[in-house]
Amino acid sequence: xxxxxxxxxxxxxxxxxxxxxxxxxxxxxxxxxxxxxxxxxxxxxxxxxxxxxxxxxxxxxxxxxxxxxxxxxxxxxxxxxxxxxxxxxxxxxxxxxxxxxxxxxxxxxxxxxxxxxxxxxxxxxxxxxxxxxxxxxxxxxxxxxxxxxxxxxxxxxxxxxxxxxxxxxxxxxxxxxxxxxxxxxxxxxxxxxxxxxxxxxxxxxxxxxxxxxxxxxxxxxxxx
Numbered sequence: 001x002x003x004x005x006x007x008x009x010x011x012x013x014x015x016x017x018x019x020x021x022x023x024x025x026x027x028x029x030x031x032x033x034x035x036x037x038x039x040x041x042x043x044x045x046x047x048x049x050x051x052x053x054x055x056x057x058x059x060x061x062x063x064x065x066x067x068x069x070x071x072x073x074x075x076x077x078x079x080x081x082x083x084x085x086x087x088x089x090x091x092x093x094x095x096x097x098x099x100x101x102x103x104x105x106x107x108x109x110x111x112x113x114x115x116x117x118x119x120x121x122x123x124x125x126x127x128x129x130x131x132x133x134x135x136x137x138x139x140x141x142x143x144x145x146x147x148x149x150x151x152x153x154x155x156x157x158x159x160x161x162x163x164x165x166x167x168x169x170x171x172x173x174x175x176x177x178x179x180x181x182x183x184x185x186x187x188x189x190x191x192x193x194x195x196x197x198x199x200x201x202x203x204x205x206x207x208x209x210x211x212x213x214x215x216x217x218x219x220x221x222x223x224x
Contacts, residue, residue, distance in 0.1 A: 107135070
């Protein structure tokens with residue numbers, strides 16, 4: 001049995017990723033919620049995460065694995081279905097996951113995770129729009145190449161790559177970001193995942209607020 005330490009579900013996009021993988025593939029774990037106050041580094045979290053951040057996965061003997069992608073790769077060593085079976089699809093899924101992990105800084109800064117927001121939206125700044133366009137390109141081209149005859153996910157069947165993009169789908173929904181039809185359909189597929197619906201329901205019950213994230217309600221046109 002694993003223990004997974006998570007940040008607030010309303011705000012912690014990185015925590016959502018391994019949680020969604022573990023939920024989808026039925027990997028047993030106990031979840032422990034901690035505050036994401038003090039980001040990006042909180043010394044109070046050092047006892048539960050060597051890097052002072054969440055998420056962090058604990059093995060039964062207390063051994064820690066931090067960082068979302070590292071956690072997913074660790075889980076994949078005993079659950080092969082986490083990545084696509086086909087070698088080329090698996091390589092592409094890892095490339096896209098790494099791109100998501102390391103990139104899209106303009107989008108992340110302008111549209112932070114906040115599941116309680118449902119805003120009218122406004123035109124994105126050019127650097128943010130470039131990130132939005134790239135995400136849409138990834139979703140459309142990957143489904144066209146790898147899922148044309150399969151299921152609704154990026155590679156037909158659900159994989160870690162879908163989990164890596166789940167917080168972006170939530171951001172696009174919160175900030176009412178216009179998308180091309182194919183990208184919008186994939187966004188809606190992610191948002192309808194039962195585990196993501198469970199995560200969102202829990203997020204809406206949280207009481208902790210962070211002004212840095214919440215102030216964007218006015219900037220993005222108020223509630224819709």
